[in-house]
Amino acid sequence: MDKLLSVVVSVYNEEQALPLFYQTAKPVLESLPWDYEILFVNDGSQDGSLEFLRGLAEGDSHVKVIGFSRNFGHEAAMIAGIDYARGDGIVCMDADLQHPPACLPEIVEKLGEGCGVITMVRTQNASAGVVKNITSAGFYWLINTLSDVKFEPNASDFFAVSRQAADVLRQNYREKVRFLRGYVQNIGFRRAAICYEAQERAAGESKYSIRKLFTFSINTILCFSNLPLKLGIYAGGLAGLMGIAVMVYTLCTRQGAPSGYATIVILNCFMFAVLFLIVGIIGEYMAILFSELKDRPIYIVGNTWNVGEHEDKEGS
Ligand code: UDP
Ligand code: MG
Numbered sequence: 001m002d003k004l005l006s007v008v009v010s011v012y013n014e015e016q017a018l019p020l021f022y023q024t025a026k027p028v029l030e031s032l033p034w035d036y037e038i039l040f041v042n043d044g045s046q047d048g049s050l051e052f053l054r055g056l057a058e059g060d061s062h063v064k065v066i067g068f069s070r071n072f073g074h075e076a077a078m079i080a081g082i083d084y085a086r087g088d089g090i091v092c093m094d095a096d097l098q099h100p101p102a103c104l105p106e107i108v109e110k111l112g113e114g115c116g117v118i119t120m121v122r123t124q125n126a127s128a129g130v131v132k133n134i135t136s137a138g139f140y141w142l143i144n145t146l147s148d149v150k151f152e153p154n155a156s157d158f159f160a161v162s163r164q165a166a167d168v169l170r171q172n173y174r175e176k177v178r179f180l181r182g183y184v185q186n187i188g189f190r191r192a193a194i195c196y197e198a199q200e201r202a203a204g205e206s207k208y209s210i211r212k213l214f215t216f217s218i219n220t221i222l223c224f225s226n227l228p229l230k231l232g233i234y235a236g237g238l239a240g241l242m243g244i245a246v247m248v249y250t251l252c253t254r255q256g257a258p259s260g261y262a263t264i265v266i267l268n269c270f271m272f273a274v275l276f277l278i279v280g281i282i283g284e285y286m287a288i289l290f291s292e293l294k295d296r297p298i299y300i301v302g303n304t305w306n307v308g309e310h311e312d313k314e315g316s
Contacts, residue, residue: 003033003034003035003087003088003089003112004034004035004036004037004086004087004088004089005029005032005034005035005036005037005087005088005089005090005091005104005108005111006036006037006039006081006085006086006087006089006090006091007025007029007036007037007038007039007090007091007093007104008039008041008078008081008082008085008090008091008092008093009021009038009039009040009041009081009093009094009095010041010043010074010077010078010081010092010094010095011040011041011042011043011045011049011053011077011095012042012043012044012045012049012071012074012077012207013045013046013047013049013204013207014045014047014049014095014096014203014204015045015047015048015049015052015204016202016203016204017095017096017097017201017202017203017204018040018049018052018053018095019052020097020202020203021095021096021097021101021202022038022056024097024101025038025101025104028101028102028104028105029062029101029104031105032104032105032108033108033112034088034089034108034112036062036087037062037063037064037085037086037087038062038063038064039064039065039066039081039084039085040053040056040063040064040065040066040095041066041068041077041078041080041081042065042066042067042068043068043071043072043073043074043076043077044068044069044070044071044072050065050067053065053305054305057305057306058305061306063305063306064084064304064305064306064307065304065305065306065307066080066081066084066301066304066307067301067302067303067304067305068080068299068300068301068302069300069301069302070300072298072299072300074157074207074208075178075179075180075298076178076298076299077299078092078157078180079169079170079173079178079180079298079299080298080299080301082161082166082169082170083170084304084307085166087163088111088162088163089107089108089111089160089161089162089163090160090161090162090163090166091104091107091158091159091160092157092158092159092160092180093157093158094157094158096201096202096203096204097199097201097202098198098199098200098201098202099120099156099157099158099196099198099199100196100197100199103120103158103194103196106194107120107160107194110160110192110194111160111162113192114162114190115162115189115190115191115192116161116162116164116165116187116188116189116190116191117159117160117161117162117165117184117185117187117188117189117190117191117192118159118160118161118191118192118193118194119152119155119159119184119185119191119192119193119194120155120156120158120159120160120193120194120195120196121152121154121155121156121193121194121195121196122154122155122156122195122196122197122198123154123195123196123197131210132210132213135210135213136153137153139217139221140153142221143217143220143221143224143225146221146224146225146227146228147221147224147225147227148225149182149185149186149224150185150186151181151182151185152185152193155181155185156181156198157180157181158196159181159184161184162189164189165184165187165189168187169183169184169187174298175223175292176291176292176294176295176296176298177219177223177288177291177292178298179216179219179220179223179224182220182223182224218284219284219288222281222284222285222288223288228281228285229281229282229285231277231278231281232278232282235274235275235278239271239274242267246263246267
């Protein structure tokens with residue numbers, strides 16, 4: 001067995017799901033023609049997840065644990081796992097069994113054939129409600145309209161990359177406001193897609209609230225498209241044309257001064273609304289620029305287990 005598969009699992013308060021995940025994934029991984037490592041990235045869980053993972057790491061040398069110093073979010077957890085992974089192929093998946101480990105043999109087969117990027121396409125999302133499915137479709141429509149970069153609507157945070165593709169993510173995609181799924185779909189390489197049926201969450205609750213998803217969607221659109229920045233130019237052009245039309249109308253009809261009050265108020269409100277909206281959009285871009293400029297770390301590792309003999313930290 002010369003090849004190694006790294007499975008990156010992000011974990012945030014998953015103490016109920018983790019035992020199930022391990023029990024399900026372990027036999028599948030054992031049956032693979034490749035050697036494997038499971039990298040659990042504990043994203044500052046407040047429950048017993050870390051203790052459980054530490055126990056696993058002690059009993060199983062395939063299990064590696066990277067513990068963040070606090071919660072940094074799912075995106076940070078995935079890139080940390082990729083940073084630490086040593087595999088010839090790397091798979092990212094959730095700890096809640098929504099991404100079935102049963103797909104791993106097929107992924108390894110594709111990686112063996114020389115695929116650089118394997119996107120896992122969701123055919124059905126059993127656990128997402130109607131609202132989540134509709135908003136998700138709306139988000140993908142909007143981003144595909146606004147951005148040059150094309151997004152696969154049913155792609156998920158379940159994907160696999162070769163070592164070469166992972167190196168690109170490690171070295172060149174160190175943005176602070178992140179969307180790993182978007183980068184993976186746009187780095188090129190030989191690609192393959194595998195369909196899977198998203199399962200119900202094995203245990204626990206989703207960590208993504210509608211509000212969190214909304215902020216995440218706005219940031220993603222801004223990071224992948226410059227079009228909103230040009231809204232000012234379009235709005236300016238439109239307001240100019242409207243001004244000319246009103247001017248021509250006034251001159252032609254020679255209306256007396258007192259009438260037209262309502263028109264003025266409505267136009268004023270409308271103009272201010274557009275103006276503030278545009279200022280707000282510029283503000284959002286500035287916020288992203290500011291985070292990139294500060295160049296703070298994407299994540300901070302507090303402790304690790306089984307990651308490397310000399311590297312393991314068991315700090316606070
Ligand atoms: N997660 C994380 N940090 C967070 C939130 C979530 O590492 O701040 C992990 C979580 O433990 C899970 C994965 O990211 O393994 C996806 O989260 P979740 O299942 O809650 O999202 P959903 O599948 O509902 O979109
Ligand atoms: Mg999930």
